[in-house]
Amino acid sequence: MNNLLEIKNVVKTYGDFTALNDVSLTIPKGSVFGLLGPNGAGKTSLIRIINQIILPDSGTILLDGKPLVPNDVEHIGYLPEERGLYKSMKVGEQALYLAQLKGLSKSEAKKRLKYWFDKFDIGAWWDKKIEELSKGMAQKVQFIVTVLHRPKLLIFDEPFSGFDPINAQLIAKEILQLRDEGATIIFSTHRMESVEEMCDYIALINKSNKIIDGKLDDIKRQYRSNTFQIGLKTTNTSEIEALLKDKFDVSSTNFRMLNEGLTLNVKIPNEDSPNELLSLLTNYGDVQHFLEIVPNANEIFIQAVNKNS
Amino acid sequence: MGKLKLIIKREFLAKVKNKSFIVMTFLSPLLMVGIGFLVFFLSKKNDEKVKHIVYVDEFKLFAKEDFKDTKTVLYSDYTDLGIEETKNKVEEGDYYGVLYIPKNDSLESLAESIEFYSKESPSMSVIGNLENRVELKLRNLKLDDFGIDIEKIKASKISTDIKMYNFSGEESSKLINGLKIGVGAISGYMLMMFVMIYGTSVMRSVIEEKTSRIIEIIVSSVKPFQLMMGKIIGNASAGLLQFFIWGIILFILSIVSSSVFGVGMTEIQTAKLSPEQVEAMKQASDSGVMEKLMQEFFRLPLVTIFMLFVFYFLGGFFLYSSLFAAVGAAVDNETDTQQFMLPIMLPLILGVYIGFATVINDPHGPISTIFSMIPFTSPIVMLMRVPFGVPWYEIAISMALLLVTFVFMVWFAAKIYRVGILMYGKKPTYKDLWKWIKYKG
Numbered sequence: 001m002n003n004l005l006e007i008k009n010v011v012k013t014y015g016d017f018t019a020l021n022d023v024s025l026t027i028p029k030g031s032v033f034g035l036l037g038p039n040g041a042g043k044t045s046l047i048r049i050i051n052q053i054i055l056p057d058s059g060t061i062l063l064d065g066k067p068l069v070p071n072d073v074e075h076i077g078y079l080p081e082e083r084g085l086y087k088s089m090k091v092g093e094q095a096l097y098l099a100q101l102k103g104l105s106k107s108e109a110k111k112r113l114k115y116w117f118d119k120f121d122i123g124a125w126w127d128k129k130i131e132e133l134s135k136g137m138a139q140k141v142q143f144i145v146t147v148l149h150r151p152k153l154l155i156f157d158e159p160f161s162g163f164d165p166i167n168a169q170l171i172a173k174e175i176l177q178l179r180d181e182g183a184t185i186i187f188s189t190h191r192m193e194s195v196e197e198m199c200d201y202i203a204l205i206n207k208s209n210k211i212i213d214g215k216l217d218d219i220k221r222q223y224r225s226n227t228f229q230i231g232l233k234t235t236n237t238s239e240i241e242a243l244l245k246d247k248f249d250v251s252s253t254n255f256r257m258l259n260e261g262l263t264l265n266v267k268i269p270n271e272d273s274p275n276e277l278l279s280l281l282t283n284y285g286d287v288q289h290f291l292e293i294v295p296n297a298n299e300i301f302i303q304a305v306n307k308n309s
Numbered sequence: 310m311g312k313l314k315l316i317i318k319r320e321f322l323a324k325v326k327n328k329s330f331i332v333m334t335f336l337s338p339l340l341m342v343g344i345g346f347l348v349f350f351l352s353k354k355n356d357e358k359v360k361h362i363v364y365v366d367e368f369k370l371f372a373k374e375d376f377k378d379t380k381t382v383l384y385s386d387y388t389d390l391g392i393e394e395t396k397n398k399v400e401e402g403d404y405y406g407v408l409y410i411p412k413n414d415s416l417e418s419l420a421e422s423i424e425f426y427s428k429e430s431p432s433m434s435v436i437g438n439l440e441n442r443v444e445l446k447l448r449n450l451k452l453d454d455f456g457i458d459i460e461k462i463k464a465s466k467i468s469t470d471i472k473m474y475n476f477s478g479e480e481s482s483k484l485i486n487g488l489k490i491g492v493g494a495i496s497g498y499m500l501m502m503f504v505m506i507y508g509t510s511v512m513r514s515v516i517e518e519k520t521s522r523i524i525e526i527i528v529s530s531v532k533p534f535q536l537m538m539g540k541i542i543g544n545a546s547a548g549l550l551q552f553f554i555w556g557i558i559l560f561i562l563s564i565v566s567s568s569v570f571g572v573g574m575t576e577i578q579t580a581k582l583s584p585e586q587v588e589a590m591k592q593a594s595d596s597g598v599m600e601k602l603m604q605e606f607f608r609l610p611l612v613t614i615f616m617l618f619v620f621y622f623l624g625g626f627f628l629y630s631s632l633f634a635a636v637g638a639a640v641d642n643e644t645d646t647q648q649f650m651l652p653i654m655l656p657l658i659l660g661v662y663i664g665f666a667t668v669i670n671d672p673h674g675p676i677s678t679i680f681s682m683i684p685f686t687s688p689i690v691m692l693m694r695v696p697f698g699v700p701w702y703e704i705a706i707s708m709a710l711l712l713v714t715f716v717f718m719v720w721f722a723a724k725i726y727r728v729g730i731l732m733y734g735k736k737p738t739y740k741d742l743w744k745w746i747k748y749k750g
Binding site: 083 | 312315316319323327517518521522523525526527528529530531532727731733744747
């Protein structure tokens, strides 16, 4: 079984409003799966269904090949976007309580909490009330509580909101390490640069429908246009540009080249190899820069959403 | 079930560790007793001030023995001064007022023309007292006119006390009925207070989880229904503990105060009663009625009453607090709760009104019977009826109805709860709530 989670034909409606329309996804074991989509697309509904907070109208969800059962909450860790803790409860007590609700014994929870509190160097907070902590500090506690019971499946909804860049980096590192230790991670966000950095797979949901899913690299390949950014050291710029224009689609580009010369974006026909362009260019001067323009997640996201609507 | 226990424990501790809870637990009985003492001493002080009343009797009907001085009222005969002069004197001096009995042709017209002058409007008890004295004198004079011997009238006075039995041979009396009313009223009233205090505390606790946004984390670990039940049970346990501590503190305080100050709690209570009632109570205790009352109390079917008390207390509390939980889930903050609170409070208040208005007069009348069946009022009304002996089948029907409604309402409330806790922003209408109930899952 290579897929930890299989979502099959899930439909969810609230009255007249359809939140999820026949959505199917497979989430491979040990991957970071980015669940992307504009606000109100249905991501939170899908995540709540996986957490069994709400039930789908139809469709099935398999965890490790078996339909979800109530006790599966012990195998899932969920950090919701709307998060908070009991304000007047002490950090330690609260973490113990939440860990026990996830099925850990009190002694085991204590042991693991000590490990994480030491790791994040926040042991001194144990007897503080949440209302005495800053927002970022509370977020750290929340992260620990989410991963403490070592779930097979971790769901993070906008995990970096509220963190400063340094702590966001720390959390990102922890998430990747959890994946390396075998956890599967669903990662829902608007922050596309973190998608590039972290996700192995992505799915894009727009207006209750899934519009793309798959390996991030595959999707990028699908969305690439065989366009190359070139930099050529030459004194003969206009002549060479006219020559290239005859053969290819060219457009102006913008990057800094140290030597005088020609900078261009060149789109070559899909079946052509970039080597042909490269060898052609070597005839005219020194090739200083040769880079395929790969669409980033953000561009794919915007393109796909626009195409869909 | 382990999770339910965890939730109950957390809710209980969160409530009990709260500073205001601790303060209220120990302060309220002190305040209650303190206010009792204050009222007692103030009213005693008030009575201690001697009122000086003078009378001008132009008819020359009354003698000094008709206006005997009491501890708090002194009477003086100023007839010789004449009414105008007396009025002036009273206005300037330290007097309470003047009773003016003018000359008249007959006792009947005299009765209509007696006047009282005072600087401030006189207290009702003073006027009542004067009226009694005048009436007594005039009645005696009339009896004399008719040639009736007053001594014989006095000798003919007789009091009856009809002894009441039911067919199973239980004796009852007005006194015992009073006792039953007391037991019923206290239980009913306690339930109402309990629902109001701790039901709203369930509601607040739900709202707190919503506003602190922890709710989604909790419901990803437990079912909303478990969370709701955990809250209700946790809050109820904290409430019972508080009631229990109040009971103990009040008990200790009453013992301490009666031994230290020589003032019994009963005396504090009687401070609010009129002198006649105090007199009656004194007589009652003299003739061993208090002892009889205690005996009668222990002769009531206490075990049955207690069991039913527990059943209706918990049933009523669960029924109402599940509704409070639903209201808490539906709104974002406490100010938005108003529109949903009224329909919950209404039956509760109705229950108490029905209880005090009809059960006391006629515990087995149609209105009492019907409202002791309707689940929303039954906990209060039935608790008040129980000491009077309710047929077992009525209790059975009432309990069954309460149970069925309880299960239904908890299901209903849980529906609203599970949708409501994840809803933010818009203040829901009743129409929205209806939609939520129809949502699947």
